[in-house]
Amino acid sequence: MDMNENKTNEKVEETRLPDTKEGKLVKALIGKAPYAEGSVRRERRVEFHVPAERIHDFLELASETFEMLMQISVVDWLKEGEFEVVYQLWSVSEGVHAFVRTRIPREDAKLPTVMDIWPVAETYEREAHEFFGIIFKGNPRLGPFLLEPREYEKHPLRKDFNMLSYVKAIYGDDFDRYDESKTNYVI
Amino acid sequence: MDERKDFGENDGVIHYELQEFKLFEPLFKWARKKSLWIVAFCTGCGGIEMPPLATARYDFERFGIMPNPAPRMADLFLITGYVTPKTLKRIIITYEMMQDPKYLLAHGSCPINGGVYWDSYNVVKQLDKYIPIDVAIAGCMPRPEAVMDGIMEIMRKIETGEADGWKRYRENYEYYRRNQDKLFGEGWREKEAKRWLAWI
């Protein structure tokens, strides 16, 4: 049963993936990690979608070809109630840039840390934690990081952060261009 | 030790006696105008306007202006763009380290009223509540010509004695200090210094 599924999957991928360096990379990786979906965006740019519970396994596999973690970025999809965490990897040997996307619910935003694969992930995870409130289990240094101490736990880059009232509270009278009744502001 | 306590946290930056040079004051005034050294402290996007100013096209060195990395020798502090609370702390510390007379020139609209970052939680809206500005240049970003014009303006003000930001800072120190403390919280210098210990 499984075997069959895998075969069909492979066939689909084969038809979809171009016969280039990138296509081969994706194919090889998907072969090892059937739970992930992969595609080629353009030359030197590939993309994977991975379920959140398998992200650590996948990144461990991927780290064989993609030696470097360049960044961890987060997108807040408010209407869908999800955060999309994007691990940006770079393959030094192949010269290919990979986006590994995974989605987690906003209410229970938890992910395993990848510090054991790339120690540099510590910094990126701290940043994502501070700005979005995602908890990376296993990272020992989550806590106040870049922002002013008073902004900790406010997660200012979340879409539902009430920027205007926060700014009003801090800067008070300086914030003179803010008017509750207006809908459009001219800068 | 006791004397220092009286001065408080800022180490007597404000409460000291000025030297009066009665005889040579006009000479020194001329020299101050002709030799403005800039603290190389580029905040925000205006920093990128500095290379054209310094290089062959505009060459501000012909007016005796020189970028100087050490604040103790410098005279002119350029705020080149928006100021975040974090930068502002450094700006205040550097400004207090500069020796009187010192001048401050603000680039662009951000230091004036927040500019495009008017609704950002992280950009200081009105810089002259925290430190005194001598000349502000409007624009987003001002072209090098405008900056040159601002520098000419500050030279004129030095000559007429209008550029007295450093005096205002000393006289109204309580006011500035109150605003700073309101934004950063009391005892921010020591707290901030300790915050960075974890990084070292």
Added chain:
Amino acid sequence: MTLVPEAYVVPLTLFSPLVFGVLAWLFDRDWVRETLGVIGAAVPLTVLSLAYEKASSGTISYTIDTGVFKLHFVLNSLSWYFAFIGALVGIAMAFGLSSTSRRGYDWLFSLMSFTGVMGVFLARDFVSLFLFWELMTFGSFMMVLRRNRHESLKYFVLSVIGAYSMLLAIGMVYAKTGTLDYAMASQTLLLLTKMGGVSKAYVDTIFALFLLAFGVKAGVVPLHVWAPGAYGENDQSYTSFFSGVLSKAGVYGFIITLFVMPSLYGIYFAMGTFHGHLTGTYLIAWAGAVTVVVASFLAVLQEDIRKLLAYSSVGQVGYIILALGVFNGVAVGGAMFHVLSHAMFKGLFWLISAALILRTGKTRFEDFGGLAEKMPVTFAMALIAVLSLAGIPPMAGFASKWLIYEGAIQAHMPLVAGTIFLGSALAFAYVVRFLYAVWFGQRPSDLDDVREAPLPLLVGMTVLAIPNIVFGIAPGLAVRLINRFFNTNITVNSYYSISTPTGTYNALSVTLVLIVGLAIAGLVYIYGANARKIKVTNTYQSGNPVTEEYNLVIRRNFYRPLAEALDFWLKYSWDRFYERLANLSEDFADWLREGFYNGNVQSYSWYLAIILLILAIWGVL
């Protein structure tokens, strides 16, 4: 002279330290011990000062007849000069010891080595030289043994090698000449050389053995490995004497081999010349040059205050050896002068380190900092010592170095002279390291209750600091003394001005012009705004606020880039070489023991048979 009869001068100088040392050891009570010790150290100084007139114009001889052989001692201007320097540092050491040491043991052995040094300086024959040499080595060895067994063992092994080679050389001299008196021995030797009674190789061997013996004590590279440990693992007050004077005993030995036995000139000529330089002295000059460079580089890279000073001491003695090897009047005069100035500034340095270690209990640079405010007088002394060591003009260190420069360049030894330039820059580098790490910057919080050094130590420092300035401004004083016993080719125009055949140095005019310059600069300074004192935390750190809690000062690996530039050379170490050699010989001895003493009676009888056979072949049986 009337105060001390002539007959008592030498014995008082020689034995009063030892006698008082024994007394201090016996009456081991506070105050009593210190008083006795200081008296013991003060007697030679007093006696020598009183004997100045007599010693500089003539000689004071003294003979001890032990029945088997006679020990001759002579106080002439050369030995007076050395003994006086020794006594001056000795009194400073005694003052230092009275605040750093609380043990009769220290007093006994430090004063014993004092006596030993005096004996070495005053001796006129090889037996007394050897006896007092061993007394001196024994005293200093016991001082190290108390603190560190391993370092004392290193010192012991090298000293024993030195002692044996000296004994061997003396034996070789005695075998051919039948006398032990310096003058007689050298004259006979010269005569024999000329008549062909002594082969060239024989003389070369004597020369080499003496150089080995004295080189160990002077710490010539590669025989310097004992110095850092023995200087460091010691009472620092005693080290001021150890490094200031005991190393000079080695230098004095070089002087004996080179000049006191004047006929050895002939021997140098017998060794031939190399590019117009006498081979023998040329080798000494290069040994000195290598010592200067190696030891100075190592001093720059040290992380421990005692190690830095120890290596610097080795390097400075290297200057003296180098100048002796240059072998012209000016350079030898410079060497003699440097003996004086090195004893003064390095003694001062060690007393300062004694004060620092006494008050803080720390030795590594990373634990010090910001002490200039807490120990201002010690700091002023340190500044004098630093200026003198770095050779800043109106200081004794400059005058002596200037003579060495002139001598080396005049002698047309350009590469040797080049190493002096390098060595002086390195000296700048390591004294600045010392100043920076210990006195300036942010103070570690555990040093907040450090007090000024105790009074006796300060007195000792002052005793050594004053000559640094006096002989700096009046180099003529020292050169005049040196001219009494050695024809240096240096003209003394006045107390303040000396000139060599090619150059001139007027210390007073330099001092005066410097004072005028400082006055002009001071006027500019005074005209400006009044300076307001600020805290050490009010410092530019790219706008970051600075807190007392983190010490920003660079304390470790200050000269890292230099270590990087030298990484190829730093892979090799004499220390490791000797340790490997020691291990090898240990293994070899083990192998011998296991091979020979295997408990088998049969093999023992075989050894006996072989030995008998050998003896039979040799014709003994």
Added chain:
Amino acid sequence: MFDWRLILDAIGILIYALIVGFIFMGIERKAMARIQRRIGPPIYQPIIDTLKLLGKKESVSHGFVYNFGPVFALGVSITALLFIPIANFQLFSSNADLIVVAYLLEVPMLGIMLGAMSSGNPYSALGVQRGLLTMVAMQLPYGLAIIALVQHWGTFKLSQLVALQQLQGWSITVPALALAFIVFDIVFQALLGLEPFDIITAPAEISMGPMVEYGGKHAALLFTQHAVQLFAETAFFAVLFFGGASNLLDLFLKQLLVLFIAIFVASIYPRFTIDQAAKFFWKWPTIIGIIAVLLTV
């Protein structure tokens, strides 16, 4: 008792050296600007700068040594200047010789370092470290160049050196000394703190190096010191290799020549790191220096 003529000469030369030194600093900036196709500041700009620094109404200090450092540096620079024969003014040069002057020209650096270190700023410590290591690196070729010179002329006295050169032709006309000249010129870049050996101040990197904590009158003193030092060093160079001078104009032209060589080299070379500088100094300049000294033995 006093030699009034000598004292007047000294005062006159001091004032002259100060002005010309400042002008030299201005020329340095102006020439750099012209090479970079800028207009550049007026050549009297350093005087304005110094006046402005002196006219600062506030002054801070980190303690006695911090104040003493610049004063000491300026004092020693003045001393060094007065022992060099400047054109037809002998000043005090009969009282001291080449070695003394060479030493005195290095001591100001120690003064600056002493003061800078006492501020406790890590940037100044870094600058001090680099300054001293540059000194260690350059000292060997510097010494070799001087040795070659002395061995050839057989005297340490600067006035005799000048006299001999005026009789027998300038030093650089002697082949061995021409090599020494090359070495000395490389070292000269480091003495003046110009590229490629300007890592001591490294303006864009470690904020002015040792001088980071200096401002106001202290910085004015350091500027004045730099002017005097610049004059003294160029004059020293001219005396050693260009046969001194018979009048001030002659000397000025020779100094200008030396200065322009330094400026042109500085404006086209990037900066060495400190271990690169050490390795460089111990390679080519040392080899050339050794050849020079062996040729003059």
